[in-house]
Amino acid sequence: MSATDGTPVLQAQALGRVLPGQVPTILVSDVDAVFAPGSFTVITGPSGSGKSSLLYLLGLLDRPTTGELLLAGQPTGALSDEARAGLRLWHFGFVFQFHFLLPEFTVADNVMLPMREAGRLTAGQMRARARALLGALDMPDLETKRPDQLSGGERQRTAIARALANDPAVVLADEPTGALDTRNGRAVFTILRALARQGRTVITVTHDEALAAMADRRIALLDGRVVADGAASSFLRSAG
Amino acid sequence: MIPLALDIAFAHLRGRKRQTAVSVLGVMLGVGIYIAISGMMQGFHTYFLRQLVESNPHVLITDEVRVPAAQPLQMLHPDAAVAVRRVLPRDPVRGIAAAGSIVPALDRMPGVTAAPMLSGQLILRRSGRDYAVSALGIDPARQGKVTSLAQDMVAGSLAALARETSGIVLGRSLAAKMGVGIGDSVAAVAAGGRESTLRVVGLYFTGLEEQDLLRVYVNLVRQQSMQARPRVVNQIGIRLADISRSIPFAARIEGRFGYKTAPWEETYRRFLDVLALQNWIIYSTLGAILLVAGFGIFNIISTVVLEKGRDIAIMRSIGVASRRIVHIFILEGAVVGLLGMVAGWALGRLLSLALGRVPAPGAADPTQTLMIAQSWWIYGSAGALALLAAVSASSLPARRAARIDPLAVIRGAT
Numbered sequence: 001m002s003a004t005d006g007t008p009v010l011q012a013q014a015l016g017r018v019l020p021g022q023v024p025t026i027l028v029s030d031v032d033a034v035f036a037p038g039s040f041t042v043i044t045g046p047s048g049s050g051k052s053s054l055l056y057l058l059g060l061l062d063r064p065t066t067g068e069l070l071l072a073g074q075p076t077g078a079l080s081d082e083a084r085a086g087l088r089l090w091h092f093g094f095v096f097q098f099h100f101l102l103p104e105f106t107v108a109d110n111v112m113l114p115m116r117e118a119g120r121l122t123a124g125q126m127r128a129r130a131r132a133l134l135g136a137l138d139m140p141d142l143e144t145k146r147p148d149q150l151s152g153g154e155r156q157r158t159a160i161a162r163a164l165a166n167d168p169a170v171v172l173a174d175e176p177t178g179a180l181d182t183r184n185g186r187a188v189f190t191i192l193r194a195l196a197r198q199g200r201t202v203i204t205v206t207h208d209e210a211l212a213a214m215a216d217r218r219i220a221l222l223d224g225r226v227v228a229d230g231a232a233s234s235f236l237r238s239a240g
Numbered sequence: 241m242i243p244l245a246l247d248i249a250f251a252h253l254r255g256r257k258r259q260t261a262v263s264v265l266g267v268m269l270g271v272g273i274y275i276a277i278s279g280m281m282q283g284f285h286t287y288f289l290r291q292l293v294e295s296n297p298h299v300l301i302t303d304e305v306r307v308p309a310a311q312p313l314q315m316l317h318p319d320a321a322v323a324v325r326r327v328l329p330r331d332p333v334r335g336i337a338a339a340g341s342i343v344p345a346l347d348r349m350p351g352v353t354a355a356p357m358l359s360g361q362l363i364l365r366r367s368g369r370d371y372a373v374s375a376l377g378i379d380p381a382r383q384g385k386v387t388s389l390a391q392d393m394v395a396g397s398l399a400a401l402a403r404e405t406s407g408i409v410l411g412r413s414l415a416a417k418m419g420v421g422i423g424d425s426v427a428a429v430a431a432g433g434r435e436s437t438l439r440v441v442g443l444y445f446t447g448l449e450e451q452d453l454l455r456v457y458v459n460l461v462r463q464q465s466m467q468a469r470p471r472v473v474n475q476i477g478i479r480l481a482d483i484s485r486s487i488p489f490a491a492r493i494e495g496r497f498g499y500k501t502a503p504w505e506e507t508y509r510r511f512l513d514v515l516a517l518q519n520w521i522i523y524s525t526l527g528a529i530l531l532v533a534g535f536g537i538f539n540i541i542s543t544v545v546l547e548k549g550r551d552i553a554i555m556r557s558i559g560v561a562s563r564r565i566v567h568i569f570i571l572e573g574a575v576v577g578l579l580g581m582v583a584g585w586a587l588g589r590l591l592s593l594a595l596g597r598v599p600a601p602g603a604a605d606p607t608q609t610l611m612i613a614q615s616w617w618i619y620g621s622a623g624a625l626a627l628l629a630a631v632s633a634s635s636l637p638a639r640r641a642a643r644i645d646p647l648a649v650i651r652g653a654t
Contacts, residue, residue, distance in 0.1 A: 088559035089559025100551075117558075
């Protein structure tokens, strides 16, 4: 998947998600959005507005009930679960509010997990890449530590390193600073912005206004619908 | 670097050391008991069959005709559709005709030894008590080559029976029951009422209680005289160098001489059927033990799946294939099964060695111990069943793990 040929990496076309039930719950409704390579987008909105649900749809973790999601121009709606898992492995990196690191594995092992599943690199290459990723995230000496020996910020940076393991085109983060203090939260957002500058498409859910201002673009949701979509700086002005 | 699924499987098992150890112990006990009991049962069967088969001829020709002779109408019209019903073969009253030529003919065949015999009933009298027995008139020299009678002698000898034409060889159990020993005389009454006095020249012991109590051996000529059937032979016992060809050999002999010729498999069919049933029951029980061990594995894997739901969800979300998730948990079961199998082999070996020191009940030789069979088949089947139980037990929770919806877990955690 090229990040520089001008084709949108992700394109949501009238994307909708309704939870079935006696009273159907609308999670996401009629979202149209295009995500270009190298863009850093934040999705904001009050609790229950559908931010995470939209992120899961964009990351092929959930299937839309209406509309279509295009990945590098290709529709993804008809893909099998395993095909979607394969796309997630190769093209997406996920960072969640909680780090979700495997507790029995070391930091390096956690980072190497997606690489081992992909099976593209040798053991030596995987170790070298994990070391390089951890070094870039300012964690050079923590490879052999286990998650329970790390601080909250270190765990989240480990999760970011894992998300970058297979050099994905898209990085999706769901409230990645939710469990961190202000300093660490800012550090994580700085890393995410840097990833966008490297040409990756970064989409983050947050409810932190200050951090949201660090993004290039902001999509605001209310009741599953997009109520605003524009440059993050314009939101600050309107808020001011 | 070990495969990812195995690495995670090891990590999960290391995280639950005590439960893993208990599951391994369950498999170990199952495999160990399987090996010990199978070995003891197979050893017992081998011993019993060997005693039964070796103390009797491998193939027995009797003066019975199973296939009736062709009827005159069939002979007259060999190509016609003639069916004559309810034709029974006539039993030869004079025993096996031309036994004198059949025995040398058999002797000339390679790997075949034959001995003529005359069976008949006798009543033995001693101290006012009667004992009904089956008497076998034998040629002592030949009989020693056809059966293990010479080796089964615990007192006296077959040679004495050859020298002493009025001699009799009794089973040790019968002799004890009658209160007689070597050199004692017993009165014998044949079916026709003819009474003789026989002198005990030998005692044998096969370990087969019924045979030791009910069968006696007398000189063939003496038996012919007592039964009033001079020069008659109604059985020919055959020993084969290769016991495995008894069935085709018997069929060939019956086809050639016309008399019923039964291989040992036919003679002891009922006994073999009982052994087969016994095998079935014991292996079912042993299988059930391994099944219980499988429940232990099911329990630990199910618990791990429950505990590791979040880890499974994150692996699925980053793109780990569902088949890899299945592999992780099946490998966990297989590792427990494998460890249990190896430990069970060691336990089974130790149990077998211990059982092999237990004195064999009722053996002629007091130093004889239980015969415990040890074979690759026993160890292999125990291991294969243990692994099968382990993999089967883990496959159910493994599939459940692969069906975990990552989104449901991630949503629940945030």
